[in-house]
Amino acid sequence: MKKQVLFFALLAFGLWFSACQSAGSEQNATTAAATTEQAAAPTGGGQASVVDENSEPNVVKVAVGSPDHTTLVAALKAANLVDAMANVGPFTVFAPTNAAFDALPAGTVEGLLKPEKKADLTNVLKYHVTTSSLTETMLSDGMTLGMANGGKATIKKSADGKLMINDANVLGAVKASNGMVYVIDKVLLPK
Numbered sequence: 001m002k003k004q005v006l007f008f009a010l011l012a013f014g015l016w017f018s019a020c021q022s023a024g025s026e027q028n029a030t031t032a033a034a035t036t037e038q039a040a041a042p043t044g045g046g047q048a049s050v051v052d053e054n055s056e057p058n059v060v061k062v063a064v065g066s067p068d069h070t071t072l073v074a075a076l077k078a079a080n081l082v083d084a085m086a087n088v089g090p091f092t093v094f095a096p097t098n099a100a101f102d103a104l105p106a107g108t109v110e111g112l113l114k115p116e117k118k119a120d121l122t123n124v125l126k127y128h129v130t131t132s133s134l135t136e137t138m139l140s141d142g143m144t145l146g147m148a149n150g151g152k153a154t155i156k157k158s159a160d161g162k163l164m165i166n167d168a169n170v171l172g173a174v175k176a177s178n179g180m181v182y183v184i185d186k187v188l189l190p191k
Contacts, residue, residue: 056177059093060086063181071101071109078113079122089178090133092145094153094165096187104187123149127190133179139163151190 060082063069072095076082085091101109112121126149134145141157145165156164163170168186175181 056175058086058178059089059091059176059181062174062176063093063095066095066183068097068099068183069095071098072096075101075109075113075121075125078115079118079125081122081125085129087178090131091176091179092130092132092134093179093181094128094168094170094184094188095181096128096168096184097171100168100185100187123190124187127151127153127188135175135180136163136173147190149190153188 057065060073060076063073063076076085085093111117112124127147129148130145130153131148139155139157141155143155143157145153145155147153153165163182165182165184166186166188168184168188171183171185173180173182
């Protein structure tokens with residue numbers, strides 16, 4: 001009888017020890033996988049570095065995914081605004097195309113991208129953003145928007161539905177997870 005009790009006690013201890021070993025291995029595997037994912041994640045952290053291929057893209061990812069907005073994306077990076085614009089928002093962004101930046105006087109974009117002009121670049125970029133998510137139906141003719149730089153911009157909406165902000169034509173609109181992106185044909189310049 002004593003041998004049977006000893007046998008069952010050893011068996012129970014063996015099963016318990018084996019379960020602990022297995023749980024420890026799973027935890028180590030989970031820790032190793034998390035460490036590998038962290039190492040593979042882009043440096044710099046911030047909201048813009050979050051990888052999520054299932055959700056609707058945020059305003060930054062909309063711009064990054066557009067071949068017509070590479071200059072805007074470069075400007076956002078130079079002004080260190082990528083993470084701010086990837087946050088929850090909501091934002092309405094009026095996104096000038098590459099052609100809109102190309103239409104500026106020669107040297108303007110290159111000058112604004114210099115580190116010593118970061119404050120000016122930030123001011124221009126923030127003049128393209130309002131801190132609310134405005135759909136086309138919410139925009140009305142003569143409406144004044146307060147922009148993120150403290151300036152004001154005016155919406156023009158014709159009877160046929162043509163939409164403008166200041167003197168820039170709206171070419172299209174894309175809904176994002178944290179707001180709206182309106183593609184425009186001119187760079188908005190604050191006064």
